[in-house]
Structures are given as C-alpha cells and as structure tokens.
Amino acid sequence: MATLSRIDNSRFGRWWRSVDHVTLACVGVLIGFGYILMLAASPSVAVRIGASRNMFIFKQVAFLALAGGIVIGVSMLSRKGVVRLGFIGSAVAIAATALTLVHGIEIKGARRWIALPMMSVQPSEFLKPCFAVLTAWLLSQRRVRKYFPGMLLAIGCFGVILVLLKSQPDIGMLTVVTTVFMSQLFVDGLNLVLVAGCAGLMVAAGVAAYFLFPHVHSRVERFLHPNVGDHYQIDTALRAFGNGGLMGRGPGEGRVKDLLPDAHADFVFAVAGEEYGLLICLFIIAVFATIVVRALLRLLREDDPFLVLATSGLVTGFGLQAFVNMASTLHLIPTKGMTLPFISYGGSSAMSVALTIGMVLALTRQRVGQSRLSRSLPDAAGTWKAAA
Incomplete structure (x- = not known):
C-alpha cells in the first residue's frame, strides 16, 4: 500500500511508522472478541427484558466502531494535543458528573448516568483517563516552574472528584481513580513513608465504606461468608467456567447467558469461559x-x-478495570459492576477505554528524527518544544 510506504511523509504515514503496532493489534483483537461475545450473550438478555433480539448487538456494533475510530484519532495527537484533551476532558467530565447528582438517572440507589437519545452516559468513566493526564501535567510542571503548586492542585482536583463520586455513590470508580492517582504519586517519587501512609488511608477508607454504605457491606459479607445473602450470580458464573472446561462447549452452546441478567456486561467473561473454554480466557x-x-x-x-506519569496512570486504570471485572467474575474479590474493556456492552465504557488507549498510543509513539534525549519537553506555559 502506498500509504504505508517508508517514504510516505503524509500524516497517516508518519503515524503508522511511529505507532506501536503490537498494542494496536491487541486492541483489534479485543474489539473482535467484543463483537463475538456480544453475539453470544446479548440476544437472551434482550429477549428477557422484552426488547428486540438484536438491540444490544446493533448498539454495540456502533459503540465499538466508534471506539476504534477514537483509538486511531486520539493516537494521532501530539503530546500537546493530549494535554489539551486531558484538561478539557477533565473539566467536562467533572461538570457532567456533578450534573448527575441533580439530573441523573437513579438506578439501584445510585445516580451515575445522564440520559441521552439512544443511550445513557456515565460521565465518571471519562474521569479516569482525563484526570490521569491532568495529574501528570500538574506533577511534571513542578520540575519546570520552581514554585508551581502542582502537587496541591492535583490533590485539590482529586478532592473534588472524591466528593462527587462519594455522593453518587460510586465506590468502585472512586477506588480505581484513587489507585491511579496514588500510583502516579509513587512514580513521581513520593516518599515511601508517605506512600505507606496513603495506603493506610485507602485501607481506612475501605473499612469506612464497609460500615457506611449498605451495598458495599452486602458485597463484602457475601464474599467473605458463602452462607450469607444471595450468591446466585457468582455461583452461576463459576458453574459456567466449570461447564466450559479447557476447550468450551462451543459457540452458542452456553447456558449462563440465559440465566444471568448482566451476562452481556459485568459477567461477559463467564460467557467466554463457558462457550470457548479456559484457553480462550x-x-x-x-x-x-x-x-x-x-x-x-x-x-x-x-x-x-509528563510522559512517564501520564502513561503509567493510564495503563494502571486500564489494567485495574480489566482485573476487577475478571477477578469479581471468578469470585477472587467482592463483586463490582465494572465492564471488561472493549468486550462488555456499554457505550460510555467503550469510548472511555478507547480514549485511554488512544492517549497511551499517542504518548508512546516513536518520534522520527528525535533521540531519547531530544524528545519534546513541556515548557512553563504547558506547550511542547524540542530541545536544542
């Protein structure tokens, strides 16, 4: 293809030569699994709620197509573009998350969604990637501007997010955002004593959530005590993995999708385990x-x-989200309604994860003609310029 020629100097040609092809291929694989598992899991769920059999499939086709476009589009941004996107995205996501407390849709006692035509949006999903970039810029500016209060500003922004997520409430999302923030502080060189103190505060906050929030208390109790509460969903998911064995029962032959109300979302990994087996999992x-x-x-x-802090924060959030979904499905941790990136049903999740990976690809692109020591560095105004 002419556009992929080594002498092609177009924007797409430069992007293709500099982007990480392995990560891009992995994203394609996950989107492919998203389509396959949605075809397997969603029709039964749609029929159960009285909707068209293909409703979830058609929506997810559009969501994942849009997600793929976001990954490619965002990965073409410069570092300056990523910074701007992080600032604008953080402001919009914080404002929209605050709006959910007033005009949000209440589901199971939580206000996390805003109703839009054809879909509902969970603004807090977009906080994860955008806040990671914002925090990285604030912390990195301390090395450029001597008296810049980057740490205080980052902590202040985190405090606002903490209050908003606690008010919804969305303890799971708050845990992910907190973990990303703490990981960035650690990478930034925070004193190990303070790191231990932050870890202690997180444990104390977890204990407080156990006593203050009934749904957290219920999930932890059911995880610790098998004879307490309703274990139908997790027991059904575990049986699905057992039924799948090594090679799976075969496409369309699973039964868990007919039994679990969230088989297309929170428990899609169980569908993969039953129909395609341990090897595919x-x-x-x-x-x-x-x-x-x-x-x-x-x-x-x-x-x-900036690049190190932003990328480490982004991949921490991405990896943690995947771990929480799969581990809760396998009953390794208390259940938490968190989607499996690119695979579970959900427009907000697909687009926020696409934004995350797009930013990672943009930040880790190889800049042609620049050595490691001559890469772009942020100046005091937040713009990027090449070192002499």
Missing part, C-alpha cells in the same frame, strides 16, 4: 497483559516526566 488475559506490560516497558526508555 487465558488468551484474553494475555492480550490485556500485553497492552499493559508493553506500555510500561516502553517507559523504561523515556526521560520525560
């Missing part, structure tokens, strides 16, 4: 691990503080 885990590990390994060659 291990392959899916390997794909997620490849994206995370490859991004972190590429950071070993970088000396740009």
